[in-house]
Amino acid sequence: MLMATVSCKINGKDQTLEVDPQMPLLWAIRDVARLKGTKYGCGVAQCGACVLHLNGEAVRSCVTRVTRAEGQKVVTIEGLSENNDHPLQVAWQEIDVPQCGYCHSGQIMSAAVLLRENPNPTDQDIDRAMGGNICRCGTYPRIRKAIHRAAEMLRSGGKRNGTDL
Amino acid sequence: MNGGNKRYTGNRFWLTACTLVFGLGLLVAMAPDFTGGKKPRELTPDDNPVIKKDSAASIKAFASVYKVLMSPRCMNCHPSGDVPLQGDDSHLHIMQPTRGKDGKGISAMKCANCHQPANTPGLHTPPGNPNWHLPPADMKMVFQGKTPRQLARQLVDPEQNGHKDLRKLLEHVNDTLVIAGWHPGEGRTTPPLPYAEFKKAWITWIENGAYAPKK
Ligand code: FES
Ligand code: FES
Numbered sequence: 001m002l003m004a005t006v007s008c009k010i011n012g013k014d015q016t017l018e019v020d021p022q023m024p025l026l027w028a029i030r031d032v033a034r035l036k037g038t039k040y041g042c043g044v045a046q047c048g049a050c051v052l053h054l055n056g057e058a059v060r061s062c063v064t065r066v067t068r069a070e071g072q073k074v075v076t077i078e079g080l081s082e083n084n085d086h087p088l089q090v091a092w093q094e095i096d097v098p099q100c101g102y103c104h105s106g107q108i109m110s111a112a113v114l115l116r117e118n119p120n121p122t123d124q125d126i127d128r129a130m131g132g133n134i135c136r137c138g139t140y141p142r143i144r145k146a147i148h149r150a151a152e153m154l155r156s157g158g159k160r161n162g163t164d165l
Numbered sequence: 166m167n168g169g170n171k172r173y174t175g176n177r178f179w180l181t182a183c184t185l186v187f188g189l190g191l192l193v194a195m196a197p198d199f200t201g202g203k204k205p206r207e208l209t210p211d212d213n214p215v216i217k218k219d220s221a222a223s224i225k226a227f228a229s230v231y232k233v234l235m236s237p238r239c240m241n242c243h244p245s246g247d248v249p250l251q252g253d254d255s256h257l258h259i260m261q262p263t264r265g266k267d268g269k270g271i272s273a274m275k276c277a278n279c280h281q282p283a284n285t286p287g288l289h290t291p292p293g294n295p296n297w298h299l300p301p302a303d304m305k306m307v308f309q310g311k312t313p314r315q316l317a318r319q320l321v322d323p324e325q326n327g328h329k330d331l332r333k334l335l336e337h338v339n340d341t342l343v344i345a346g347w348h349p350g351e352g353r354t355t356p357p358l359p360y361a362e363f364k365k366a367w368i369t370w371i372e373n374g375a376y377a378p379k380k
Contacts, residue, residue, distance in 0.1 A: 044289070046259070058278055068282075128274065131262070132273065
């Protein structure tokens with residue numbers, strides 16, 4: 001198999017991955033970089049479980065080729081904050097958002113981009129930004145509540161999100 | 166959730182790789198004539214692309230143009246609302262992304278988060294292009310619901326067509342995002358005319374005066 005070397009920054013650290021160039025970024029992150037927080041749900045960009053940040057954008061890593069990360073910055077749920085204290089993570093715990101939990105790294109990574117671009121989102125803004133993240137357990141009302149809570153924390157001087165790590 | 170990309174395995178890689186190599190070879194061998202059988206003239210910025218005023222020829226050509234532009238591959242990204250359409254039945258895009266200011270989506274729902282620079286392999290996976298977008302919010306270039314007359318008039322109006330004069334409009338047929346309609350990815354139909362025929366009709370419509378039909 002023809003292998004490729006992909007050099008990128010993952011959660012602030014320079015990494016070099018020896019991978020099949022066709023490999024989805026999701027598998028490179030999970031199986032090569034051994035970061036298991038980013039989840040596999042559908043594999044076809046339909047559910048949002050695999051969302052991570054590529055140069056600050058909430059890409060679906062299941063359909064993103066690993067080679068797209070060459071020379072770029074990747075942030076996964078593990079790198080969103082140093083001590084799991086990003087306002088979204090704090091709000092998620094405070095409100096006890098997850099049911100089974102499977103969708104939530106994707107939910108939080110999407111919500112982080114929303115709050116970066118819109119620090120004071122309305123319910124409609126949240127629905128629009130989060131419409132691509134499915135939760136089979138139906139935790140949507142708590143997700144919405146937690147995003148409002150995190151926005152509040154950010155507005156009152158809480159920690160900024162770490163997408164620019 | 167169904168998935169064409171369920172598990173990434175070595176076998177699957179080789180199958181995909183072989184299919185791609187074979188498919189690419191086949192594509193090269195069968196490469197369509199993108200000149201439309203008629204090369205557009207090299208135009209300088211001062212050239213008027215209209216060669217003659219022939220309303221009958223122009224309107225006849227526009228009938229073919231209209232058929233293509235109203236097909237799902239073109240119309241789905243020219244919706245009347247702010248949510249793109251999807252599928253051969255032009256339903257609202259399932260996760261309801263919105264166009265945003267620049268047509269590239271908003272926050273976690275930007276087009277390029279899913280739509281890669283090239284088509285993603287697999288059935289009904291996101292089609293790709295390096296510049297995937299809708300028209301911007303200040304110039305929506307709606308196709309959905311337009312009659313031939315309305316659409317033709319909109320297409321030639323720089324206030325509604327992205328500030329294109331007729332020369333730029335003529336060249337727009339070569340835009341890679343336009344051409345992407347004929348490479349829509351597995352599970353999607355292509356527009357009702359081959360690209361070459363569409364291109365020929367587009368050029369004929371404009372070169373003969375870019376007339377709008379009566380209705
Ligand atoms: S696993 Fe990527 S969107 Fe579902
Ligand atoms: S909490 Fe179970 S899928 Fe979202």
